[in-house]
Amino acid sequence: MLLAKVIGTVVATRKEQSMEGLRFMLLRQVDLDGHESGGHVVAADVVGAGPGEMVLYATGSSARQTVATDKRPCDAVIMAIVDNWEVNGQIKYKKGAE
Amino acid sequence: MLLAKVIGTVVATRKEQSMEGLRFMLLRQVDLDGHESGGHVVAADVVGAGPGEMVLYATGSSARQTVATDKRPCDAVIMAIVDNWEVNGQIKYKKGAE
Amino acid sequence: MLLAKVIGTVVATRKEQSMEGLRFMLLRQVDLDGHESGGHVVAADVVGAGPGEMVLYATGSSARQTVATDKRPCDAVIMAIVDNWEVNGQIKYKKGAE
Amino acid sequence: MLLAKVIGTVVATRKEQSMEGLRFMLLRQVDLDGHESGGHVVAADVVGAGPGEMVLYATGSSARQTVATDKRPCDAVIMAIVDNWEVNGQIKYKKGAE
Amino acid sequence: MLLAKVIGTVVATRKEQSMEGLRFMLLRQVDLDGHESGGHVVAADVVGAGPGEMVLYATGSSARQTVATDKRPCDAVIMAIVDNWEVNGQIKYKKGAE
Numbered sequence: 001m002l003l004a005k006v007i008g009t010v011v012a013t014r015k016e017q018s019m020e021g022l023r024f025m026l027l028r029q030v031d032l033d034g035h036e037s038g039g040h041v042v043a044a045d046v047v048g049a050g051p052g053e054m055v056l057y058a059t060g061s062s063a064r065q066t067v068a069t070d071k072r073p074c075d076a077v078i079m080a081i082v083d084n085w086e087v088n089g090q091i092k093y094k095k096g097a098e
Numbered sequence: 099m100l101l102a103k104v105i106g107t108v109v110a111t112r113k114e115q116s117m118e119g120l121r122f123m124l125l126r127q128v129d130l131d132g133h134e135s136g137g138h139v140v141a142a143d144v145v146g147a148g149p150g151e152m153v154l155y156a157t158g159s160s161a162r163q164t165v166a167t168d169k170r171p172c173d174a175v176i177m178a179i180v181d182n183w184e185v186n187g188q189i190k191y192k193k194g195a196e
Numbered sequence: 197m198l199l200a201k202v203i204g205t206v207v208a209t210r211k212e213q214s215m216e217g218l219r220f221m222l223l224r225q226v227d228l229d230g231h232e233s234g235g236h237v238v239a240a241d242v243v244g245a246g247p248g249e250m251v252l253y254a255t256g257s258s259a260r261q262t263v264a265t266d267k268r269p270c271d272a273v274i275m276a277i278v279d280n281w282e283v284n285g286q287i288k289y290k291k292g293a294e
Numbered sequence: 295m296l297l298a299k300v301i302g303t304v305v306a307t308r309k310e311q312s313m314e315g316l317r318f319m320l321l322r323q324v325d326l327d328g329h330e331s332g333g334h335v336v337a338a339d340v341v342g343a344g345p346g347e348m349v350l351y352a353t354g355s356s357a358r359q360t361v362a363t364d365k366r367p368c369d370a371v372i373m374a375i376v377d378n379w380e381v382n383g384q385i386k387y388k389k390g391a392e
Numbered sequence: 393m394l395l396a397k398v399i400g401t402v403v404a405t406r407k408e409q410s411m412e413g414l415r416f417m418l419l420r421q422v423d424l425d426g427h428e429s430g431g432h433v434v435a436a437d438v439v440g441a442g443p444g445e446m447v448l449y450a451t452g453s454s455a456r457q458t459v460a461t462d463k464r465p466c467d468a469v470i471m472a473i474v475d476n477w478e479v480n481g482q483i484k485y486k487k488g489a490e
Contacts, residue, residue, distance in 0.1 A: 015178035062369035075160035080309035113276035173258035211472035271454035356467035374407035
């Protein structure tokens with residue numbers, strides 16, 4: 001899984017039928033300090049993540065291992081909202097403390 | 099999924115039999131402002147996307163989760179045409195407003 | 197799928213038994229003008245591609261969706277020989293016109 | 295699989311239900327000398343790895359081939375703790391000898 | 393599949409149970425001339441490859457399509473030992489002629 005920040009949303013009316021009802025969130029990867037860096041990706045959201053939140057997302061076939069994404073042409077899913085992470089014993093990100 | 103722009107088409111007469119009837123679109127990834135940047139990829143189209151349109155495409159086994167691509171040697175599929183996206187509350191791309 | 201040029205072949209006598217009979221082609225990715233650029237990869241060939249030809253190849257589990265590669269430890273397959281492609285309405289590559 | 299060092303942990307209370315009970319470890323890839331370099335990734339731990347340890351992790355659908363990760367939206371798993379590795383006959387890393 | 397050179401081995405006593413008995417080889421990708429360049433990866437060996445040999449390895453779910461790696465958290469496998477390869481009609485690597 002990768003750490004990313006929810007930076008926006010994508011609207012797509014015309015889409016593969018099975019994707020109806022899924023929310024597309026725009027994510028940008030973050031570095032170990034929580035700063036945006038690296039690429040952006042669009043992921044389906046199954047945990048109710050909102051803009052500005054730090055999340056974990058899974059890609060590939062693993063992105064289909066949820067009830068909402070099963071058997072759908074979806075290759076990225078937000079599967080967790082991050083509370084905090086630490087590196088070498090130091091808290092590097094804590095939700096609400098940015 | 100990744101944001102990309104349909105920039106062209108690929109014609110291939112000689113191909114794996116199961117790929118007959120699939121349209122190959124040439125896509126180029128775009129940055130958050132919708133400008134072409136990054137790599138290009140060839141994706142099967144199952145939503146009727148046309149040149150110049152912004153789309154979402156899925157890769158890997160997820161690209162086979164549509165009726166048209168099921169069990170085929172296809173690793174990228176356009177599964178949505180993008181209407182708009184926003185970043186940090188600002189519309190960055192809106193179809194027809196380019 | 198990615199656009200690539202067949203630049204050579206790989207011979208491997210000692211291999212996983214199920215790979216017997218598959219031809220290994222050496223491919224190099226090309227840019228939108230058809231010039232070699234980017235990485236090289238070894239793909240099984242199921243369409244009779246030859247040296248110098250432009251092809252499309254699929255990777256990952258999608259590479260196993262052909263009779264010849266099914267259930268084999270093969271992660272890249274040439275599944276089409278390219279006749280031509282166009283970008284923004286202009287033919288950028290046409291077989292035989294190089 | 296890739297060589298990486300366990301550099302921290304990630305806490306996520308709100309997550310896809312099936313991910314309950316899995317520990318998320320923060321890994322950073324290492325070079326052949328064992329120095330941190332390259333990207334970071336979050337992996338589930340099924341072997342009891344701790345901070346500072348060198349590990350091997352598997353990604354993609356292979357990350358789901360353990361009892362703890364089966365059918366879960368998990369795309370990276372620590373599946374081994376490294377004792378040592380050698381390059382061209384020389385020990386480059388040995389646990390406890392750093 | 394990718395061309396790589398076996399540059400070493402990795403020892404891991406503590407590992408996911410199903411990985412018992414698999415040998416972990418340290419590989420480094422090579423360029424078209426056979427020189428080490430690019431990234432390193434750890435692959436299971438099912439063809440008896442030894443240090444210094446040029447090999448082909450497959451990744452992802454394809455790495456599990458061998459008797460020894462089936463249903464295991466293994467995402468890279470050496471599935472062939474390379475005898476030689478040629479680029480544009482010229483032998484670029486020949487086993488034993490380095």
